[in-house]
Amino acid sequence: MTGLAITQPLHRAARETPDRIATVDGTRQRTWREIASRCRRVAAVLTDLGVVPGDRVALLAPNGDLFVDFLFGSLWAGAVACPVNTRWTAGEIAYALADCGANLLIVDPGFRSMLGDIRREAPGLREVVMAGPVFEQLIAAADEPDEHLRHGDDLAMILFTGGTTGRSKGVMLSHRALMAYALCLAGAGDAAPGECMLHTAPLFHVGAISGFLACLLGGGRHVFAPAFDAEAVMAVIAGQQVTDLFLVPTMLQAVLDHPRFGEHDLTSARRIYYGAAPMPPALMDRAIAAMPRVGFVQGYGMTETAGSISLLKPADHRDPARLRSAGRAVMAIEARIVDADDREVPVGEIGEIVARGEAVMTGYWNRPEETAEALRGGWMHTGDVGRMDADGYIHVVDRLKDMIITGGENVYSVEVEAVLANHPGVSQCAVVGRPDSRWGERVHAVVVLKPGLETSADDIVAYSRSVLASYKCPRSIEFRTEMPLSAAGKIVKAELRADFPA
Known part of the structure; x- marks a missing residue:
């Protein structure tokens, strides 16, 4: 028994449904057979460039099938995938690369103009690979090597916190943590991703990448939106018969406010996942009324928990007593509410939300003191204030700092x-x-x-x-x-x- 590995669902999809459409990126479609072959070849190219198991490979690319190539190619080579925020400045990107000790950066051509500044400010970066014709030639000529299998507690990804209150921190997530949450979401009944997921939120964000992995576990098709545009999203839902998508509250409001909202056929949509920021109750009520056939799923969590600590499922949205909650803890997570001395408070009382379990991070990269503080007593301290009711539903009150x-x-x-x-x-x-x-x-x-x-x-x-x-x-x-x-x-x-x- 080797333990959980992020590449396992790719193996499974390529073996069981090789000719099924896997990704849709604009007019380009690829099957699982093609995706698996490309990922192996990308791994071969990275290995030829000196990448060895455990190296950090950074990814700077928008949502798209190239992101999938880069992600699984890095993992196939035994590397640690480090996708960076595409909205950061060159200085912010360089800081993250230097902080995680990235050996190699894979870049989408759209970010070519930033490379000079990035290389100057991240002198430890050994190689830069630009996606495009030359890279495609290298992929076409490469062999398809066996996987450098890393699994279980091996480090799989470093995802960076938003950095909105200071320097971004690198969150270390193991294969076990990422797969544990993906399995929770994939097995979450009426909250599980279905046949076709539209990726609107950026894939360097934990909510987006965890949803991608959960949909992959179920063999679903992935449609990519390189950037959010309300009308484009509605058109893609109708054109691709999208069943699932993730929208943060500001995105959901933009869709509902769009003057052409009623003109698009959105009947294929079965689930809209939301999270990453508080959902105004008035907006939630409006969304439910406007899209009565859609099952809404709230995920409350953070990068440090590889996805959601808790889920509020579609059925819960039909219960007024539970609608304003953040749902119950997922199977891979135990949650509780504690006071300032880390003692669990009685049901209904307010305190800090803490969590532990398979999906919790290993720690912050090169930040042992901050790791010890966040994971004190074996519990991830979220910094969120909340309460838990008698049925185990978590009610988030506010951020401690807010x-x-x-x-x-x-x-x-x-x-x-x-x-x-x-x-x-x-x-x-x-x-x-x-x-x-x-x-x-x-x-x-x-x-x-x-x-x-x-x-x-x-x-x-x-x-x-x-x-x-x-x-x-x-x-x-x-x-x-x-x-x-x-x-x-x-x-x-x-x-x-x-x-x-x-």
Whole structure:
């Protein structure tokens, strides 16, 4: 028994359904036989370039079949795959490459202009491989070697945290961790991916890569969107008969707000997975009403847990008592709520959400102290505040760092945002703490209005006062035309806070 390996489902698909369409990238389609052959040949090329088992191979590419070649080719060669954020600057990319000690970088031609800066700032980078005609010639001429099998607790991937609150950290995920979560999702009944998954979220994001692996386990077809565009997504769903897709809340809102939403046939869609950022209740209610045939699946988790800690399945979305929760822990994870001394709190009480199990990271690359702090007592400390009900459903209240303490009272930004999102003129909102000489912090709301609608700060504050206690209501409102978003679609609150001094 060799233990779990990410390449196992590729072996299985190539053996059992070799002629089934595996990937659709624009007008190009490839079968599992073709994908497996290309991955072996990519591994041969990497080996010829000096890659040995355990080396870190970085990937800089948008969603597409080349990403699949690079990912499985690296793993086939026994390397550790390190996909980097395609929205980072050259300096941010170079920092990540230097931090993880990447030996080789595989680059999509669209990022050619960044290479000079990356190489200057990451001097340890030995080789750069540019996808394109020359690389294709090398692949065509290569043999198909046996796999340098790595499995179980061997390191498979380093995924980088968003870096929105400081330097990005490299999260070490083993073959066992990634496959444990993929198996949980693939076996999750009505929440399991089906026949065809559209990959809209970037594949360097843990939610996207874990969904890809789960769909691969079921033999599903993969359709790639290199970047998110609401109308293009709807057209692809209709044209490719997509059954499953992952949308962060900002993406889901863009689809629902699109003026041509009702013109596309979306009846093939069976499941929409969402996560990565809090879902405003009003948006969730609207989505359920607009797409009654779709089963919604919420995944609550983080990079450090190789996917979701918990899932809120389609059936749970039909239960008002459970709809506002984040669901129950997946099979590979045990979750609990603890106090400041890491003691489990009684059912219903608020504390920090912690998790342990097969899907939890090995640690942060080259950060032993931060690893020890995050995994103290054997539990991954999420930094999220929440509670658990008597049926085991987790209710996320806020991020610890996003909690605002004003006049000695705790204000959870997610609660305030949920109220503001119900205002008829509000399209997007974010709530942060702003320094205040009297109260320590005050509640500050950043708001994007719906197109063509106008409202005043006083109106929004008055609306919040009709629902919330006065100390929770915004004391200041800032209007913007757009929010700063991470590549995963999260509102980057660190940028909002950076606009005013401590």
